Amino acid sequence: MPATPWYEQYRTGIASIDHMHEEIYTLVNALYDDVLAKAPIVTSRPKIAKLTQLSLTHFDEEEADMKRTGYPDTATHSAAHQVFRDQLAGIQAQLKEGKQVTGDTLEIVRNYLTQHAKIHDMKLAKHLAASQGAKTAKG
Ligand SMILES: [Fe+2]
Ligand SMILES: [Fe+2]
Numbered sequence: 001m002p003a004t005p006w007y008e009q010y011r012t013g014i015a016s017i018d019h020m021h022e023e024i025y026t027l028v029n030a031l032y033d034d035v036l037a038k039a040p041i042v043t044s045r046p047k048i049a050k051l052t053q054l055s056l057t058h059f060d061e062e063e064a065d066m067k068r069t070g071y072p073d074t075a076t077h078s079a080a081h082q083v084f085r086d087q088l089a090g091i092q093a094q095l096k097e098g099k100q101v102t103g104d105t106l107e108i109v110r111n112y113l114t115q116h117a118k119i120h121d122m123k124l125a126k127h128l129a130a131s132q133g134a135k136t137a138k139g
Helices: 006-010 015-036 041-069 074-096 103-131
Strands: none
Touching: 006 015, 006 103, 015 041, 015 103, 041 074, 041 103, 074 103
């Protein structure tokens, strides 16, 4: 484990968002460990299920924050979430077919998450901080 986790640079400053991101990134790291250890599918399946559940909840929360605060880039940001929802569905389908998640797939997931945080979530966080609209921003 590096001294500074790789996701530190993607902190948005909104506690509710950062907490969920950290959980999601931690699961992606755990899945990488599975790939390196050549773990069986049965080991990765619950992590993918948890990653999917957390991501869907997180996207719903961000989209609720956007709606409540009249965020002007809601459509673009939500469309980016949909791309990831589809990716997760694809990974789950692969696991169902008996194919283990690969390092390449996880690299795509990690790149997606970091780019998404940098481009979309940082912008949303600024908006929420300005409008004090995040549900649990003070938590
Ligand atoms: Fe987002
Ligand atoms: Fe996010």
